[in-house]
Amino acid sequence: MVEKEDERGTAKRVEEFLQVFKKGAEFTQDLLKENERLRYQIVQLEEVQKSRETPVSSSDDEIDQLHKRIEGLEAEKKEILDRIQQVEAENLDFANRYVEIEAENNNLANLYIASYQLHSTLDYREVLQVITEIIINLIGAEEFAVLLLEEKTNKLEAVVSEGMDEKGLPSVEVGDGIIGQMAKTGENYFIDDLEQYQRDINHPIVCIPLKIKEHVIGVIVIYKLLVQKSRFAEVDYELFTLLAGHAATAIFSSKLYSESERKLSTIQGFIDLLTK
């Protein structure tokens, strides 16, 4: 009886052990599955990480490329700035040239009008008037005179003056003093330092021989400039050159015309006398 009970107890324990073993086996199976699952997750995570690491390295390339692009753009910017500076310098140069050309244009226009006016008349007095106007309005002289050469006496005599008495002007022999010397050589005379100039009737600040080719027919002498004019401008020297040639021709032509008119009038008078 006792043995039977022992057998039953042993069987029960075996049964319990088997149950425990079975559960242990199931648990182990679960652990293995979990392990497998975790391994799989690790592999997945590693792949994700790997896939994340790959773009990082490509970003570096992009950064490098961007750096290179920035450098390129910086170089372009520098080039553009240099070009802008160059263009600005050219602009300034053009602007200065424009001002110069404009001034030259104006001077040429003035010279053209002066020349046109000098040859607009054959009246001797009008020619002298035009010369006077040019000297006042274009050169800016306040006291000056025009002296013409008397062929018979070989002396320069004043025919017109402005700002001074004509009678007070000297009669100058060719070769005498500054005025006579300029009439002899045919060269222009200027005093550059006008501030130090002491007024002297025999020593003008400007003496311009009036020439037809190399033949001097007179001189223009300037003693004083307008109060607002402190020195000669570049165009003044061109005007002096123009006056030297054109004024001389205009004076000479008008004198010849006046003489021929006078002679014609005399001849006409004779003809009228003879035919009446």
Next chain:
Amino acid sequence: MSRYKVLVVEDSPTMRQLIVFALKRIRELTIVEANDGVDGLKKLSTESFDLIFTDINMPIMDGLKLVGLVRKDSQYSQVPIVIITTEGADEDRQRALALGANAYITKPIQTGKIIDAARNLLSLQA
């Protein structure tokens, strides 16, 4: 094209031609010339002007008298007047401006100054 009429009063034909030549560089201008102050007044009474250039030293009627008479005329009380003269002293300038001149240019003539004065007083672009 001409939008403004300018009167140039100057007894010297050379000087007048220089001023006219300079003003012709401005396309918007029509220029009328007068030999002296009296001639200028005559033209002012028959035509309408937007700007006047005048010399001071002229026979019959000088420029300053012309300025005074023009300023008394209600039609021209506001019309700009430019003096072009050999008189460079400051008192001459002050006298002209006091009489009603708007600009004072001294000789020797400088084309650029004439053009600038006309453009400024008529508010014209360069």
